[in-house]
Amino acid sequence: MKLNFYQKQNQLDEMQEQTLRKIESRSFWLLWWGLLALIAFQGFIGISPNAILGELLLHLLVSLYMVTECIRNGIWDRHFRPTLAANLAGALIGGGAVAVLTFLRNSYWPGALIAGAFTGLLVFFALQVTVGMYKKRHQQLENTEEENHESED
C-alpha cells in the first residue's frame, strides 16, 4: 500500500511556512511558561522535587538547548540588550519571584530573603556568563571574512 498522506517535500508555501513558524513559536512559549508556572505551583503546594523531576529536567533541557543555539547563532534577544543593567533587572525579578513564592509557602521571611538573594545571585551569574559567551560569538560572526570572488571574475 502506498503511503500518500505523507510527503517529504514541504507542502507549504513561504507565507504559510512563516505563519506556521509564528504559531509554533507562540505554542513553544505558551508551553515553556506554562511548564514553569506548573513547576512553581507544584513546589508551592509542597510536592517534592523528586515527584516533578521529569518536568524539571525537560524544562532545563529545553532551556539549555535554546540558550546554546541562540549563542551559537550570535542571537541575544528581540527586545533586551545584553547589558549589566538588564542582567541586574533579570536577577532582581528572578530573585524576587523566588522570595515571594518561598515566603507564601513557608511564611518565614528570613528564609525567603536568603532563597531570593541566592537565586538572584545565581541568575545574575548565569546571565553574565551567557552574555560574555554571546558577545564573543557575535564578534566572531561579525568579523568573518567576506568571500573572495576574484577568481570567478
Added chain:
Amino acid sequence: MPKNLKLKAARAEKDMTQAALAAAVGVSRQTVNAIEKGEYNPTINLCRSICKALDKTLDDLFWEE
C-alpha cells in the same frame, strides 16, 4: 504596507486569476491575495517568479517611488 495595485493590474492585463498566478509560481492563492493586499512581504525569489509569470520586471511590480 500599501496595497500592490501594480501586481493586480499586471495580473488583470494577463487575464490571470489569483489562483492561476498562484499555480504558475507554486504558492497558494491566499499568498497571492495577501501580497496584493499588502499584508505579506514576499521573498525576492517569489518576487522574481511572479515577475517571470507576468512578463514584468521587479521595478514594474515592486518598486515604489
